[in-house]
Amino acid sequence: MAAARKQNAYRIAVASGKxxxxxxxxxxxxxxxxxxxxxxxxxxxxxxxxxxxxRCEQLTPHEVTMLVPEVDPxxxxxxxxxxxxxxxxxxxxxxxxxxxxxxxxxxxxxCALVCPTGALTEHPHRIGTISVGQSGTxxxxxxxxxxxxSLVPPVIRAVRDQLLDDVPAILDAPPGTxxxxxxxxxxxxxxxxxxxxxPFGLHDxxxxxxxxxxxxxxxxxVVNRAGEDLVGLHSYCQAENLPILLSLPDDRQIAEVTSRxxxxxxxxxxxxxxxSELATKLKHELTHPGGTP
Amino acid sequence: xxxxxxxxxxQELSAALDPRFGRAARFLIYDLxxxxxxxxxxxxxxxxxxxxxxxxxxxxxxxxxxxxxxxHCGPKAxxxxxxxxxxxxxxxxxxxxxxLHELLVGRLPAAENxxxxxxx
Numbered sequence: 157m158a159a160a161r162k163q164n165a166y167r168i169a170v171a172s173g174k175x176x177x178x179x180x181x182x183x184x185x186x187x188x189x190x191x192x193x194x195x196x197x198x199x200x201x202x203x204x205x206x207x208x209x210x211r212c213e214q215l216t217p218h219e220v221t222m223l224v225p226e227v228d229p230x231x232x233x234x235x236x237x238x239x240x241x242x243x244x245x246x247x248x249x250x251x252x253x254x255x256x257x258x259x260x261x262x263x264x265x266x267c268a269l270v271c272p273t274g275a276l277t278e279h280p281h282r283i284g285t286i287s288v289g290q291s292g293t294x295x296x297x298x299x300x301x302x303x304x305x306s307l308v309p310p311v312i313r314a315v316r317d318q319l320l321d322d323v324p325a326i327l328d329a330p331p332g333t334x335x336x337x338x339x340x341x342x343x344x345x346x347x348x349x350x351x352x353x354x355p356f357g358l359h360d361x362x363x364x365x366x367x368x369x370x371x372x373x374x375x376x377x378v379v380n381r382a383g384e385d386l387v388g389l390h391s392y393c394q395a396e397n398l399p400i401l402l403s404l405p406d407d408r409q410i411a412e413v414t415s416r417x418x419x420x421x422x423x424x425x426x427x428x429x430x431x432s433e434l435a436t437k438l439k440h441e442l443t444h445p446g447g448t449p
Numbered sequence: 450x451x452x453x454x455x456x457x458x459x460q461e462l463s464a465a466l467d468p469r470f471g472r473a474a475r476f477l478i479y480d481l482x483x484x485x486x487x488x489x490x491x492x493x494x495x496x497x498x499x500x501x502x503x504x505x506x507x508x509x510x511x512x513x514x515x516x517x518x519x520x521h522c523g524p525k526a527x528x529x530x531x532x533x534x535x536x537x538x539x540x541x542x543x544x545x546x547x548x549l550h551e552l553l554v555g556r557l558p559a560a561e562n563x564x565x566x567x568x569x
Contacts, residue, residue, distance in 0.1 A: 245500025245504060246500075248503055250511070306499075
């Protein structure tokens with residue numbers, strides 16, 4: 157845990173590998189039944205949807221920007237040094253004035269450093285929005301990527317920067333196992349992996365477990381839409397020493413409540429109980445680590 | 450018009466014209482004065498994670514080309530080519546020599562803008 161953070165201000169990330177397994181469902185219902193004030197970070201910045209369920213009355217937004225070069229045509233002599241340095245084709249100069257492609261720029265600032273004539277200055281370019289709101293005991297931080305922007309990790313880091321150091325946090329990760337997920341998982345204390353009992357779910361769970369190992373993160377599994385055929389999944393979890401923290405049945409009622417934009421844990425008491433138990437288990441795992449893969 | 454670049458997957462004038470620019474396999478450069486053919490690989494453009502069109506534009510500009518004949522050209526590539534003074538001609542001919550013929554008889558109008566969105 158990061159040094160500045162208070163004891164018990166744990167950060168629990170919810171990820172999956174495969175998309176559509178129920179990360180958001182688990183993150184939201186866990187937050188609702190956490191038993192104490194909690195922060196929920198919606199790090200799925202390409203399609204944030206936690207607030208569809210929380211409906212915070214007021215979200216306070218502010219911009220996330222990245223520095224992008226601008227060319228002074230009077231000073232640029234077309235030497236091409238900027239384009240030679242840039243690995244992302246964010247700036248190109250072929251004997252004429254340098255051309256900037258902000259959507260390809262990664263904001264490293266290298267071009268402005270190598271420019272011999274001082275023709276490049278850096279200016280903030282909007283890449284997303286962060287909004288903070290409150291719904292009951294849940295403090296929501298939502299990141300939203302600007303349309304047309306493909307640089308996800310800086311927006312996720314901006315979401316994490318808004319997390320308070322004295323309140324526990326649940327981070328709702330994007331699907332997959334690439335950079336945006338890694339950006340979400342950094343500085344987390346525990347990883348909840350949500351899977352469904354399909355061959356695809358198991359395949360991608362293995363990738364996510366490999367990622368957790370790489371990052372040295374202890375993790376446990378939530379099985380969603382658990383049906384009859386769980387043998388393969390269970391034997392994999394056993395072999396990897398992964399605790400199964402919760403098994404949610406394939407219940408039509410869950411789908412109905414969720415499609416109305418309501419929380420299962422609040423609408424159906426038996427599921428409220430299950431998510432309370434999940435919160436208790438996670439707090440136990442965090443204070444008595446034993447589930448390290 | 451002096452040196453013309455064609456996008457192609459082949460090696461000679463009879464080869465197919467590649468409708469893609471940024472991710473074309475290679476460029477056939479035809480020199481109008483000497484009537485000679487030169488092949489330039491588009492390895493960097495094909496393998497680029499992003500900005501393939503910009504990379505391909507750089508490659509043809511550095512080859513000293515003043516004209517490009519291809520199927521389609523996206524906005525970023527077009528911007529780089531225009532800044533470097535390369536004229537772009539969109540063409541749906543099947544082969545490079547058919548495209549060359551259409552260009553020389555004046556049947557191809559010079560593109561004034563990109564004709565497709567990025568990543569078409």
